[in-house]
Amino acid sequence: KNQVEQSPQSLIILEGKNCTLQCNYTVSPFSNLRWYKQDTGRGPVSLTIMTFSENTKSNGRYTATLDADTKQSSLHITASQLSDSASYICVVKVPGGSQGNLIFGKGTKLSVKP
Amino acid sequence: GAGVSQTPSNKVTEKGKYVELRCDPISGHTALYWYRQSLGQGPEFLIYFQGTGAADDSGLPNDRFFAVRPEGSVSTLKIQRTERGDSAVYLCASSLTVLGGAGELFFGEGSRLTVL
Numbered sequence: 502k503n504q505v506e507q508s509p510q511s512l513i514i515l516e517g518k519n520c521t522l523q524c525n526y527t528v529s530p531f532s533n534l535r536w537y538k539q540d541t542g543r544g545p546v547s548l549t550i551m552t553f554s555e556n557t558k559s560n561g562r563y564t565a566t567l568d569a570d571t572k573q574s575s576l577h578i579t580a581s582q583l584s585d586s587a588s589y590i591c592v593v594k595v596p597g598g599s600q601g602n603l604i605f606g607k608g609t610k611l612s613v614k615p
Numbered sequence: 616g617a618g619v620s621q622t623p624s625n626k627v628t629e630k631g632k633y634v635e636l637r638c639d640p641i642s643g644h645t646a647l648y649w650y651r652q653s654l655g656q657g658p659e660f661l662i663y664f665q666g667t668g669a670a671d672d673s674g675l676p677n678d679r680f681f682a683v684r685p686e687g688s689v690s691t692l693k694i695q696r697t698e699r700g701d702s703a704v705y706l707c708a709s710s711l712t713v714l715g716g717a718g719e720l721f722f723g724e725g726s727r728l729t730v731l
Contacts, residue, residue: 507657533718544619544706544722545658590657594718603648603718607657 503528505593507606515614518581522609524574524591532594532602536565536576539588539608548576548589578611586613617641621707621723628697629731636692636726640709647690648720649682650706658706664690697730704728 505526514520526534533552537545549560551567551574558565562585564577578585591606620639628634640647646665650658660674664684672682679697684690694701704727708720 535719537720542724544708544724545720546722547719550719588657592720603660603720605650605657605660610655 503593503595503604505591505604505606507589507591507609509609510607511610511612513612513614514581516581516583519577519579520581520611522576522578522589522611524576524606526572526574526591526593526604528572528593528595528604530596531569531572532596534567534574535592535594536563536574537590537592539590541587545588545590581611581613583613583615586611619707619709619721619723621705621726623726624724625727625729627729627731630697630699632697632730634694634697634728636694636705636707636728638690638692638707638709638723640688640690640707641721642688643711644709644721645687645712646710647684648708648710649690649692650708652704652706652725661692661705694728697728699730702728702730 508523533550535550536548538548539545549558549565553569562579567574588608588610590608593604595602622637648663649661652658662672662682667687679695682692704725706725708722710720
């Protein structure tokens with residue numbers, strides 16, 4: 502069964518610290534993996550996309566990694582800011598699959614404290 | 616507008632009533648998705664449309680839920696005989712296409728439904 506598991510479920514860090522969020526998937530075959538950021542009361546917004554051939558990609562203070570062999574991705578946030586407080590959702594695209602070809606993780610809720 | 620628009624943003628109703636939630640996708644996006652999100656959870660798939668037809672409605676929890684997209688643009692999610700367990704945020708998203716492409720979803724702000 503295609504699944505996307507995220508850890509930790511929630512995380513609290515102090516402003517300025519780094520953190521890493523994990524996403525493990527059992528999806529096969531695999532098209533791409535995308536990380537979304539969802540602010541409280543808002544819809545998710547795409548942060549970055551990882552394709553099969555990519556190992557790492559940065560978007561400002563966000564760096565995503567992908568290990569297609571172990572089926573793991575991580576999202577690293579550097580020098581966290583209060584505005585990073587949000588839920589981060591990992592979504593894997595399956596070619597020709599059901600559910601619109603997208604499998605969602607449950608998200609990691611990040612709280613950045615001053 | 617430039618983004619996905621959902622109305623109403625908030626809806627409070629009584630148990631047993633009928634509700635409609637509307638989604639206006641980004642112009643030109645052929646794929647439209649409905650998700651339900653409970654507090655502290657990730658989005659849960661309900662249904663998606665490719666054009667006017669429901670390509671996959673396997674996520675609809677029961678026959679009280681129905682969605683339409685008659686002209687391939689605006690979609691309406693309809694819930695009959697609402698129950699307290701239907702309380703959640705209903706998210707709509709659109710994408711340029713389902714087949715091929717990078718699969719980026721553009722989400723609306725959601726419609727928060729509260730059933731008393």
